[in-house]
Amino acid sequence: MTIRLADAGDNNVLKPCLHDYQVSCGSCRLNSICLPLALESDDIEQLDSIIQRSKPLQKSQHLYREGDHFKSVFAVRSGALKAYKTTDDGREQVTGFYFPGEILGMDGISNNLHASSAKALETAAVCEIPFTSLEKLSSIMPSLQRHFFQLMSREITEDQQLITLLSKNSADERVASLMLSISSRNSRRKLSATQFRLPMSRVDIGNYLGLTVETVSRVFSRMQKLEILRVDNKEIKILDPNGLQNMANVAG
Amino acid sequence: MTIRLADAGDNNVLKPCLHDYQVSCGSCRLNSICLPLALESDDIEQLDSIIQRSKPLQKSQHLYREGDHFKSVFAVRSGALKAYKTTDDGREQVTGFYFPGEILGMDGISNNLHASSAKALETAAVCEIPFTSLEKLSSIMPSLQRHFFQLMSREITEDQQLITLLSKNSADERVASLMLSISSRNSRRKLSATQFRLPMSRVDIGNYLGLTVETVSRVFSRMQKLEILRVDNKEIKILDPNGLQNMANVAG
DNA sequence: GCAAGTTCTTGACGCAAATCAAGGACGATA
DNA sequence: TATCGTCCTTGATTTGCGTCAAGAACTTGC
Incomplete structure (x- = not known):
């Protein structure tokens, strides 16, 4: 579905x-x-x-x-x-x-x-x-005016989150964080937080997270084996939100 | 000096x-x-x-x-x-x-x-x-108003530069980029672009660039061996600006 | 000027992720 | 429904950087 x-x-x-x-x-x-x-x-x-x-x-x-x-x-x-x-x-x-x-x-x-x-x-x-x-x-x-100052400021803090992620976190943690980010942005838009279709390719994900495609793919496989999520190509279903949080190991 | x-x-x-x-x-x-x-x-x-x-x-x-x-x-x-x-x-x-x-x-x-x-x-x-x-x-x-929008926007683009650096560049390239950044910010303030004192520790540099202290130290040693710069604790003298640009390998 | 703490450097070793390689799945087009 | 191209997965191997360790240099306070 x-x-x-x-x-x-x-x-x-x-x-x-x-x-x-x-x-x-x-x-x-x-x-x-x-x-x-x-x-x-x-x-x-x-x-x-x-x-x-x-x-x-x-x-x-x-x-x-x-x-x-x-x-x-x-x-x-x-x-x-x-x-x-x-x-x-x-x-x-x-x-x-x-x-x-x-x-x-x-x-x-x-x-x-x-x-x-x-x-x-x-x-x-x-x-x-x-x-x-x-x-x-x-x-x-x-x-x-205030709203736009705030929007730009938020962009800055989000970039800083990404900087921290890239600089300090493992491949597992990076991919898990991205999944959590997409999940929470989905729920903000009143869509499912646990089930969604990724619009971007594995290459894009890897590129964004400073990883190669192969690594991203391996992380997904690992997550699937641990029953943290079900991956069917671009369809993602989060089976164990806590496990995912754990794996991300960052303040989302 | x-x-x-x-x-x-x-x-x-x-x-x-x-x-x-x-x-x-x-x-x-x-x-x-x-x-x-x-x-x-x-x-x-x-x-x-x-x-x-x-x-x-x-x-x-x-x-x-x-x-x-x-x-x-x-x-x-x-x-x-x-x-x-x-x-x-x-x-x-x-x-x-x-x-x-x-x-x-x-x-x-x-x-x-x-x-x-x-x-x-x-x-x-x-x-x-x-x-x-x-x-x-x-x-x-x-x-x-425009000035502040621009300042915030610049912060965003600079963060994005750092994201790229962390995600795509080697330890050598990261340290070289930081040295170039400090150099150009110095010259903007009418100070020497080739000789300056780093106000931050190696730990801070490593932390900022997503590297360990040891790696930062090794990069400095390597740069010194290649006669790209002279390092005396926190005193930096850039001997070969082109070599440094080369090593950084990024659009400054 | 000496002692203690901190910061920096260098070496040996291990590991996580990159690279290289190959095969499979999927989507578009005819 | 067959074919081509793109995207994804998995395995084997390599490597750059982290980790651990030890010592040197610098800083601070007595």
């Missing part, structure tokens, strides 16, 4: 003139994640008015590329994306995975160029938030 | 009533690094008015601790600090080193608690910037 992260484009029959990806912020089921603001409803309308929605990205299409002129940040509406940098010797470093309700592109603010590339891991819809409009709106809406 | 990063407290004789650490932003020699803003001089005065200066921290004193209530971000005026997190099994992860002109504490914004601790590596003076004042001022000074 498959848990779908995405729900874009499924509702055409019911709402023939309004695609799902065009839903306004006020009625978007993700708004508690994306904008957990004490916003007045006309504040939401103002924000809504600057947001641009376009048709979904197909799998492996780029949302932006490293070096592109920075114009907007993006909120994921459905599907999943990865962000990655290319090192000068041509290798790739995956810097993050982004699920519905999460914001990406903030690394482009510092010098008006995207510092990483973003690519759809599966069909994905995003909301584009033009940054100059966001800045102007932030000036007149203190809660929005 | 010793290159001093710090200059706090040396000028008492010349200016008996105004300690060096009390210099205003307008006349601070670091303001081009700390606030590279197109600020009008009365804008600078406004910013200046919210900034609090206190007497220098002694070596190994804390500026703030993980879990402390977040109130302010800090600009380093002199000396050097490290930021670090303690993992739940009691180990330490150094997440950054901060030199004069650099800003720290931004990881506390996301949930009003400092996500890491900050400790002086040597005598250090800092400027405290209360965050609520900064937010208010940002609302009425668009260039300041």
Whole structure:
């Protein structure tokens, strides 16, 4: 059985003139994640008015590329994306995975160029938030300004978590941590915390965690043998959440 | 011969009533690094008015601790600090080193608690910037708002650099990269790019780079044998900048 | 200036994960 | 439904760095 992260484009029959990806912020089921603001409803309308929605990205299409002129940040509406940098010797470093309700592109603010590339891991819809409009709106809406400071700060603390993981933890611990992270992000979106489909390949996982594909694969096999989780290709079922926590051995 | 990063407290004789650490932003020699803003001089005065200066921290004193209530971000005026997190099994992860002109504490914004601790590596003076004042001022000074968005974004991209370093590079490459980073940050502050004193211990370096002390020490010995640099305890002299670039093998 | 503690260096050894290699499963296309 | 290409798994071997150990150099306090 498959848990779908995405729900874009499924509702055409019911709402023939309004695609799902065009839903306004006020009625978007993700708004508690994306904008957990004490916003007045006309504040939401103002924000809504600057947001641009376009048709979904197909799998492996780029949302932006490293070096592109920075114009907007993006909120994921459905599907999943990865962000990655290319090192000068041509290798790739995956810097993050982004699920519905999460914001990406903030690394482009510092010098008006995207510092990483973003690519759809599966069909994905995003909301584009033009940054100059966001800045102007932030000036007149203190809660929005604060919200964006907080979002960026959270990105910093999450990167620091990853730094710690890479610097201090074994292959087992790294993979277990990622599974827990995906699990908790799922439950935040009211999806199953114990059963989900990984949108990314083993290569991407390894790349993100500083491991080779082979090692990731071996860790999954080991976890399966220990009956911590059931792995069927990209389908994951967590059988023993405590065991997984144990294996991760980090404050998630 | 010793290159001093710090200059706090040396000028008492010349200016008996105004300690060096009390210099205003307008006349601070670091303001081009700390606030590279197109600020009008009365804008600078406004910013200046919210900034609090206190007497220098002694070596190994804390500026703030993980879990402390977040109130302010800090600009380093002199000396050097490290930021670090303690993992739940009691180990330490150094997440950054901060030199004069650099800003720290931004990881506390996301949930009003400092996500890491900050400790002086040597005598250090800092400027405290209360965050609520900064937010208010940002609302009425668009260039300041932008500046802080950019600062936070830079922190994100720098963390991503470190993630890549930890995930993809050898011990030699990591240490070489750190030396280049310190070198370029020095030259930005108009100090020697080729000769400096490391304010942090080998343990801290190893911790930051995900290596053991022994490995760091061995890398330094190797670099010395290859005549890339001369190491005399904490004194570093870069003899062959190209060789060092080569060894680092990363886009600095 | 000596003693005690800390920090740094160097060597010997072991191990976790990388590399190399091969085969199997899956998904797309015709 | 057969074929190609990509993705995943598993095994054998190698290796870079961690661990353990010991001693040297530096720092601090008496």
